[in-house]
Amino acid sequence: MRKIGLVIKREYITRVRTKAFILSTIGLPLLFMGTFGFSIYMATRQTNRTLKIAIVDEAGGLATPIARDLAGKVSNGKPQFELVKTVESPAADRDIRDELLADIQRGRLDAFLLVPQDALRQGIAELHARNTADFSLMGTIDRAVSNAVIARRLEQKGIQASDVDEIVKGVNVRLIKVTEQGETEEKGQTFVVAIMLGVLLYVTLIVYGVATMRSVMEEKSTRIVELLVSSIKPFHLLVGKMLGVAGVAATQYLIWGVAAGTVAAYGGAMAAAIDPEASIPHLHLPAVWMAYLLLFFLAGYLLYAALYAAVGAMVSTEQEAQQLQTPVTLVIVFSFLLFNVILRDPNSTTSVVLSLVPFLSPILMILRIAVQTPPLWQIALSLGLSVVTTTGVLAISAKIYRVGVLMYGKRPSLVELLRWFRYT
Amino acid sequence: MAAMREAVALERVTKRFDTVTAVDNLSLKIRAGAIFGLLGPNGAGKTTTLRMMMRIMIPDEGDIRLLGELLSERSQEVIGYLPEERGLYPRMRVKEVLVFLAALKGLSEVEAGRRADQWLERFDLAHWAHKKVIDLSKGMQQKVQFIAAVIHRPPVIILDEPFTGLDPVNAVMVKDIMLELRDQGATVILSTHRMEQVEMMCDSICLIHKGRNILDGDLKQIKQSYGKNTVRIEYSGGDGDFLKAGGAAASINRYGAVVEVKLNPGADPQELLKSAVGHGVRISRFELVEPPLNDIFIEKVSSVDA
Numbered sequence: 001m002r003k004i005g006l007v008i009k010r011e012y013i014t015r016v017r018t019k020a021f022i023l024s025t026i027g028l029p030l031l032f033m034g035t036f037g038f039s040i041y042m043a044t045r046q047t048n049r050t051l052k053i054a055i056v057d058e059a060g061g062l063a064t065p066i067a068r069d070l071a072g073k074v075s076n077g078k079p080q081f082e083l084v085k086t087v088e089s090p091a092a093d094r095d096i097r098d099e100l101l102a103d104i105q106r107g108r109l110d111a112f113l114l115v116p117q118d119a120l121r122q123g124i125a126e127l128h129a130r131n132t133a134d135f136s137l138m139g140t141i142d143r144a145v146s147n148a149v150i151a152r153r154l155e156q157k158g159i160q161a162s163d164v165d166e167i168v169k170g171v172n173v174r175l176i177k178v179t180e181q182g183e184t185e186e187k188g189q190t191f192v193v194a195i196m197l198g199v200l201l202y203v204t205l206i207v208y209g210v211a212t213m214r215s216v217m218e219e220k221s222t223r224i225v226e227l228l229v230s231s232i233k234p235f236h237l238l239v240g241k242m243l244g245v246a247g248v249a250a251t252q253y254l255i256w257g258v259a260a261g262t263v264a265a266y267g268g269a270m271a272a273a274i275d276p277e278a279s280i281p282h283l284h285l286p287a288v289w290m291a292y293l294l295l296f297f298l299a300g301y302l303l304y305a306a307l308y309a310a311v312g313a314m315v316s317t318e319q320e321a322q323q324l325q326t327p328v329t330l331v332i333v334f335s336f337l338l339f340n341v342i343l344r345d346p347n348s349t350t351s352v353v354l355s356l357v358p359f360l361s362p363i364l365m366i367l368r369i370a371v372q373t374p375p376l377w378q379i380a381l382s383l384g385l386s387v388v389t390t391t392g393v394l395a396i397s398a399k400i401y402r403v404g405v406l407m408y409g410k411r412p413s414l415v416e417l418l419r420w421f422r423y424t
Numbered sequence: 425m426a427a428m429r430e431a432v433a434l435e436r437v438t439k440r441f442d443t444v445t446a447v448d449n450l451s452l453k454i455r456a457g458a459i460f461g462l463l464g465p466n467g468a469g470k471t472t473t474l475r476m477m478m479r480i481m482i483p484d485e486g487d488i489r490l491l492g493e494l495l496s497e498r499s500q501e502v503i504g505y506l507p508e509e510r511g512l513y514p515r516m517r518v519k520e521v522l523v524f525l526a527a528l529k530g531l532s533e534v535e536a537g538r539r540a541d542q543w544l545e546r547f548d549l550a551h552w553a554h555k556k557v558i559d560l561s562k563g564m565q566q567k568v569q570f571i572a573a574v575i576h577r578p579p580v581i582i583l584d585e586p587f588t589g590l591d592p593v594n595a596v597m598v599k600d601i602m603l604e605l606r607d608q609g610a611t612v613i614l615s616t617h618r619m620e621q622v623e624m625m626c627d628s629i630c631l632i633h634k635g636r637n638i639l640d641g642d643l644k645q646i647k648q649s650y651g652k653n654t655v656r657i658e659y660s661g662g663d664g665d666f667l668k669a670g671g672a673a674a675s676i677n678r679y680g681a682v683v684e685v686k687l688n689p690g691a692d693p694q695e696l697l698k699s700a701v702g703h704g705v706r707i708s709r710f711e712l713v714e715p716p717l718n719d720i721f722i723e724k725v726s727s728v729d730a
Contacts, residue, residue: 006528010516010524014516222512222514223507224513225511226511227511231525406480
């Protein structure tokens with residue numbers, strides 16, 4: 001037991017003080033937060049700016065209703081559009097268009113809307129803009145032009161547009177997520193959180209699994225393993241190594257968890273201080289999920305690390321390692337690819353069964369927990385099955401490991417591998 | 425304490441890998457407080473034997489006793505090991521590696537640190553203690569590895585080719601430490617192909633071939649048992665026919681000026697001298713010698729193969 005402790009300690013300390021650990025611990029949340037902060041920044045920036053537009057109405061009589069429609073759009077207390085110029089003529093000459101284009105190019109104008117003569121019949125208009133990537137801007141203008149054209153068409157058929165509005169007024173269905181804690185309006189944040197947790201698990205399982213394999217390979221290729229097994233049972237060495245790496249990962253998760261908790265607690269307040277009007281969807285990230293995340297990471301890590309360690313023990317070269325680790329990594333990738341199945345219907349029989357299958361369960365169960373927390377017995381069963389499988393896999397891996405680390409030369413065939421099980 | 429006379433005792437030990445029998449019914453006693461040479465051609469089963477002594481492998485049949493007791497988990501702590509294939513963690517610091525390895529052998533980390541400092545001092549590596557292993561030269565790494573084998577003061581020390589990679593100065597230092605440890609009561613088991621080192625250092629040897637013990641015992645006695653049979657002669661005159669006369673010679677090895685004659689069992693070297701005088705040969709040197717260990721090694725191995 002004391003010896004396992006020594007192996008854990010060595011593995012842990014030599015890893016935690018590497019630059020790679022420090023960089024990845026700081027870097028990954030920064031990347032997450034950066035993405036998050038950037039999108040908030042973009043969202044507020046976009047609504048803060050008033051777009052200067054001009055309308056060229058060749059069809060006639062449409063500019064006014066369009067302008068009225070656009071003038072009503074307000075966000076953060078500021079109008080979304082400022083109508084700089086309206087040109088109403090059956091066929092606006094090229095000079096006017098060139099002038100407007102020049103204004104856009106010089107930055108005096110953001111866009112001009114061209115409603116052609118046969119807009120009513122053809123149903124076509126053009127928006128000439130500098131920034132063509134802004135789809136929300138496009139959507140607003142599209143709606144305004146459509147409304148104006150439809151109203152005109154209805155008028156031509158003798159129908160009052162206001163009557164039609166009243167008749168076709170749709171219903172806005174708000175999506176409210178119901179959890180044990182109450183209700184929150186869903187604006188897609190559940191999906192975001194689920195994907196975030198899933199990706200985190202996916203990335204760390206591969207990173208730490210491969211790190212375990214490399215650690216085994218290092219001891220084998222430097223031959224220090226021969227010295228080690230003269231002092232400690234190979235099985236204890238393997239378990240100590242896995243626990244040491246798991247400890248490093250747990251440390252990283254803990255740091256991230258505290259950081260995420262801080263952001264969840266104060267992030268909203270901070271954003272509100274910067275911009276009182278900014279609406280940040282409330283992220284539902286209860287502490288128990290952090291516990292689940294760590295638990296499922298550990299369950300998944302130990303299972304995959306046992307396999308990665310066996311791969312490391314079997315090979316002598318980098319190329320062999322690349323080949324042999326691929327099937328293991330592919331299983332992790334495969335569970336990542338089942339994202340959609342879970343997200344579409346987290347409680348379908350398929351989802352439930354998949355989230356219980358060992359190897360797939362860590363990532364898929366976390367997704368289910370994030371989207372729609374399943375009954376506790378399913379979570380417990382999933383963990384239980386994973387633990388049982390890990391025990392079995394570890395027993396097999398330990399046999400491969402014990403023989404493999406002392407075998408040099410070419411990688412064993414399957415038949416040779418089976419013979420290893422008879423060695424003592 | 426009678427059991428303590430033997431540091432290691434193998435009793436009919438057999439180890440098979442698939443169809444290969446690496447160690448075949450091997451019995452062997454290694455005297456405590458002596459330097460013991462484990463010899464044998466490549467693939468003889470030396471490494472497997474050593475690995476079984478350290479409980480890295482478990483014999484299929486037979487018993488191994490260490491200091492009188494059957495091997496157990498604790499017995500790994502009384503052995504120090506210098507593997508033939510050297511290796512340390514390249515990115516760990518020198519002292520850290522030593523402390524880790526010594527702690528695995530049962531020392532407290534404080535004590536391990538104290539002894540690591542002493543040993544590093546002795547090997548002129550004191551200011552390398554906090555450097556990474558990878559920054560050391562090959563020879564320095566060899567010395568660190570040697571320290572790892574002895575730092576926990578094990579009563580039994582297994583050294584596999586301890587002198588490879590060491591310059592003459594460091595080789596002498598390692599040799600002196602080995603003798604010093606032996607004088608302090610440790611048993612040193614040396615596995616090597618360098619026969620001249622064995623002849624100079626070892627108290628007793630075992631020669632294994634194809635997993636079997638084909639020769640073992642006190643080195644002096646072994647050599648004596650052979651040495652009586654070899655005569656080294658320098659002479660002038662005559663055609664050398666006298667060597668064959670009288671039927672004393674079993675084999676004749678001519679090295680130009682010197683001739684080595686291996687005598688038949690029971691033959692009297694005096695007969696050879698008489699025969700020489702009878703043939704009118706002038707003798708300038710007539711010496712009874714022990715054959716070099718190298719010859720014993722080759723002869724034994726080829727006689728088993730024949």
